[in-house]
Amino acid sequence: MATLISRSPEETLALGRAWGESAMPSWIVGLSGDLGAGKTQLVKGLALGLGVTARVHSPTFAIVCEYADGRLPLAHLDLYRLETAAALQGAGLEDYLLAPRGVVVVEWFERWLDHGLPVDAARLRRVQIETVNANERRISYDDTGA
Ligand SMILES: Nc1ncnc2c1ncn2[C@@H]1O[C@H](COP(=O)(O)OP(=O)(O)OP(=O)(O)O)[C@@H](O)[C@H]1O
Ligand SMILES: [Mg+2]
Known part of the structure; x- marks a missing residue:
């Protein structure tokens, strides 16, 4: 696991x-x-790095935002409002988490795992961001995957 301070x-x-x-x-x-x-904020950077030109905002109300104009397709998911297993399963997100095509970035990813829902990707990076103070964040990440 890698840890850094932003x-x-x-x-x-x-x-x-x-x-x-x-x-x-x-x-x-x-x-x-x-x-x-x-x-x-991290997703905005990911989009920049992929060459996405659209402005990235939080998809809290849309659940998924897709950006097709970068080097790889980017799907940005936000599970914040999906609090139950039924809501998560009913949202039609399986393809993103079981057969991701380009890059799939998921806010509140722990919701998916905490409800025992499956993830299958060639590559998976789990990231934890902790607020240290107003401007400092401790960012830890771990790479796993099939
Ligand atoms: N080191 C830092 N890294 C990232 N954001 C920072 C940092 N310091 C301060 N901030 C501020 O913290 C806020 C982060 O907001 P952001 O929308 O990215 O959070 P979020 O984790 O997506 O929240 P939510 O759960 O509501 O979606 C921004 O207002 C940003 O300016
Ligand atoms: Mg957010």
Whole structure:
């Protein structure tokens, strides 16, 4: 597991950008962290690194936002409002988590796992973002996958 400290929103953006630049197909990035931890900020960087030109915002109301104009397709999922197994299973997200095509990045990813739902990707990066103080975040991540 790797751990680093981000000292500003810009540093988190830059980390995401580096990940996006080296992203491979069929990659799931599962993000966990409290409200305002910086999950969406990291996704904005990922999108930049993939060359997505659209502005990324939180898909909290849409659940999924897809961006097709980067080097790889990017799907941005936000599970915040899906609190039960039934809601998670009824949202039509299986394909993203069982057969990801490009890069699939998931906010509140722990919801999926905590309900025992399956994930299958060639590559999976689990990321935990902790708020240290107003500007500092501790970002830890671990790579697994099939
Ligand atoms: N080091 C940092 N990294 C990332 N964001 C930071 C940092 N320091 C301060 N911030 C601020 O924290 C907030 C992070 O917001 P963001 O929407 O990315 O969080 P989130 O984890 O997606 O929250 P939510 O669970 O509501 O979706 C922003 O206002 C950002 O400016
Ligand atoms: Mg968010």
